[in-house]
Ligand SMILES: Cc1cc2nc3c(=O)[nH]c(=O)nc-3n(C[C@H](O)[C@H](O)[C@H](O)COP(=O)(O)OP(=O)(O)OC[C@H]3O[C@@H](n4cnc5c(N)ncnc54)[C@H](O)[C@@H]3O)c2cc1C
């Protein structure tokens with residue numbers, strides 16, 4: 722399914738893939754005409770099941786992603802048997818409130834988590850923040866708006882766009898919206914070291930800048946031996 726030119730959801734038959742946790746990634750690969758294989762990691766956007774879903778953007782001049790454009794229904798894509806990665810709820814601290822913050826396709830692991838039951842049982846409040854360039858890049862928007870309606874007491878969805886103005890979203894980079902407290906105002910939920918877990922996923926510059934702001938506000942990176950607030954997945 723295409724969300725915008727070069728931004729799409731890929732669904733593959735998952736038989737042969739071992740069970741995984743929402744937030745983990747698999748490697749996808751395409752064999753080249755000369756026989757060598759190009760593979761890259763992709764977060765899974767669906768909980769374990771018969772079909773596996775990925776949310777992918779075509780990177781200009783990328784080696785693998787432009788090739789997905791030519792994939793047709795029924796074509797073979799190589800997929801790793803075992804998922805990897807620790808960007809999962811098991812490795813995220815318990816807290817009253819969890820913030821799921823993403824740019825671009827970094828929303829994929831959160832879609833898998835929101836479609837599963839654990840997150841709803843563990844956190845009283847869930848705030849999903851998705852930053853993209855344009856409204857058309859806000860993949861899964863209808864599903865998330867429906868969830869916002871059906872779980873209004875527990876779930877807040879905050880889309881934010883940077884390269885056009887639109888009433889349906891906040892305007893500006895997530896770093897700016899955190900700095901000026903617009904995110905917390907919109908979510909009616911304060912970010913504080915003793916109440917909040919934060920997951921960050923996507924653009925590494927966004928992650929670095931967000932992490933620094935949060936550390937300046939007394940939140941800490943979470944490690945199993947030194948519990949804190951922040952866990953992160955860098956896409957490049
Ligand atoms: C754990 C993990 C999970 C990932 N999950 C996803 C996912 O769910 N969906 C997804 O689309 N991508 C995801 N990625 C990125 C993906 O693995 C590839 O890096 C990306 O698809 C580019 O591959 P490519 O071969 O087309 O480009 P390459 O030829 O590998 O790279 C071209 C350049 O683009 C940079 N780059 C990579 N990704 C992006 C991007 N999104 N925007 C801008 N520049 C980029 C790289 O640093 C590189 O310098 C994930 C990466 C990691 C590490």
Ligand SMILES: NC(=O)c1ccc[n+]([C@@H]2O[C@H](COP(=O)([O-])OP(=O)(O)OC[C@H]3O[C@@H](n4cnc5c(N)ncnc54)[C@H](OP(=O)(O)O)[C@@H]3O)[C@@H](O)[C@H]2O)c1
Pocket residue numbers: 725726727728778779780781824825826852853854857858882883884894895896924926927928930
């Ligand atoms: N529809 C698509 O999304 C699409 C389609 C085809 C190809 N592509 C290609 O895919 C690649 C990735 O594009 P993308 O739009 O998914 O990802 P992106 O460039 O990471 O941008 C996603 C969002 O993150 C913001 N951002 C970037 N750096 C930030 C920082 N340091 N702090 C806070 N926010 C930051 C961007 O704001 P700014 O706008 O201010 O940068 C944008 O709102 C690019 O090569 C692009 O050309 C994208």
